[in-house]
Amino acid sequence: ILNVEQSPQSLHVQEGDSTNFTCSFPSSNFYALHWYRWETAKSPEALFVMTLNGDEKKKGRISATLNTKEGYSYLYIKGSQPEDSATYLCAIWKGNAGNMLTFGGGTRLMVKP
Amino acid sequence: EPEVTQTPSHQVTQMGQEVILRCVPISNHLYFYWYRQILGQKVEFLVSFYNNEISEKSEIFDDQFSVERPDGSNFTLKIRSTKLEDSAMYFCASSEQGVGELFFGEGSRLTVL
Numbered sequence: 001i002l003n004v005e006q007s008p009q010s011l012h013v014q015e016g017d018s019t020n021f022t023c024s025f026p027s028s029n030f031y032a033l034h035w036y037r038w039e040t041a042k043s044p045e046a047l048f049v050m051t052l053n054g055d056e057k058k059k060g061r062i063s064a065t066l067n068t069k070e071g072y073s074y075l076y077i078k079g080s081q082p083e084d085s086a087t088y089l090c091a092i093w094k095g096n097a098g099n100m101l102t103f104g105g106g107t108r109l110m111v112k113p
Numbered sequence: 114e115p116e117v118t119q120t121p122s123h124q125v126t127q128m129g130q131e132v133i134l135r136c137v138p139i140s141n142h143l144y145f146y147w148y149r150q151i152l153g154q155k156v157e158f159l160v161s162f163y164n165n166e167i168s169e170k171s172e173i174f175d176d177q178f179s180v181e182r183p184d185g186s187n188f189t190l191k192i193r194s195t196k197l198e199d200s201a202m203y204f205c206a207s208s209e210q211g212v213g214e215l216f217f218g219e220g221s222r223l224t225v226l
Contacts (some may be wrong), residue, residue, distance in 0.1 A: 032212050043117070043204070044156075049195035063220045087154065099144065099168040101215065103156040 002026065004092050006104035012082050014112050020076045021107040023090030027071035032093040032099060035064055039060055039086045045076075047088075080111040117140045119218035127226055129194050134221045136188045144208045145188045146215065147180065147199040148185030149173075156204070162188065163211070195225045207209050 005024045013019050023033070036044040048057040049096045053068040062077045077084055087106040094102070118137045124134050131218075134204040138145050147159040160180055161169045167180065179191045192199055202222050 021175070034214060036215075036217075041219075043217040043219045044215075049212075049214050091156075099161040099163065099211055100158045101146075102158065103148075105155045106133075 001103045002092065002094055004102050004104035006088075006090055006107050008107060009046075010108040010110070012110045012112065015054070015080060015082060017080050017111075018076065018078045019028050019080055019109065020074050021088065021109075023073045023075070023104055025071050025073075025090075025092045025104075026084060026094075027062040027068055027100070030068045030071070030092070031034065031044065031095040033066055034071070034091045034093075036089040037086050038089055043091060077109070082111045082113050085111045099100055115161060115216075117205055117207055117216050117218035119203075121221055122219070123222045125224045125226065126195055128197055132147050132192045132195055133197075133204050134190045134192075134205075134223070136190070136204065136218055137186055138188055138207030139209075140186070140218055142207035142209050142216070144168075144211055144213075145182070146206040146208075147190045148204045148206065148217075150204070151198075151201045159190070159203075159211070162208075192223075195223075197225050199223060200225045 035047040038044040048064045048065040055066040064075045066073045087108045089106045091101040091103040120135045145162040150156045158171050160174045177193045181189050202220040204220045205218045
């Protein structure tokens with residue numbers, strides 16, 4: 001069973017704070033990592049798909065880094081806004097696990113105005 | 114913007130009844146998936162479907178579950194005889210590539226009484 005862990009489980013920040021959270025995964029047979037943003041009562045939406053060690057991707061105030069050798073990824077949000085409040089999911093494709101994406105438990109971010 | 118649509122949004126059923134959850138994936142996508150999330154738990158993979166056949170399935174996807182793409186647009190998940198533990202939010206997703214980002218529907222909440 002592939003174990004994808006995310007920390008923290010939840011996070012409360014003030015508007016304007018920058019924040020980051022972690023996704024850890026077994027580094028063997030790594031193929032790709034996905035980050036999704038999931039707002040309440042909506043569907044998860046992809047933020048990033050990352051495959052290469054050392055990869056860094058950015059979308060507006062959100063960025064992510066990937067370390068496949070040690071098995072972790074960080075998601076950063078700069079200057080959090082209330083509309084950033086959501087659950088952030090990471091998920092892993094393993095090279096030997098067929099056509100399936102394994103999700104972590106998510107980090108629930110709440111940004112207070 | 115193309116999107117994945119799911120029906121029904123909520124279904125309540127009695128234990129032992131058959132349930133069919135329906136999904137319309139994005140039209141040019143080739144890979145289709147069902148995931149579910151039991152309240153308070155991780156998003157779990159059920160099955161992936163490509164080229165009119167199952168390409169991967171999890172241990173959860175036992176003989177009580179089946180998937181079908183009956184008419185080239187709909188993608189259905191059938192649970193033959195529902196159990197209490199099947200109560201969950203079921204998400205359909207599709208992707209253009211096998212390891213590309215997934216596009217999720219808004220989910221079908223199944224409550225088994």
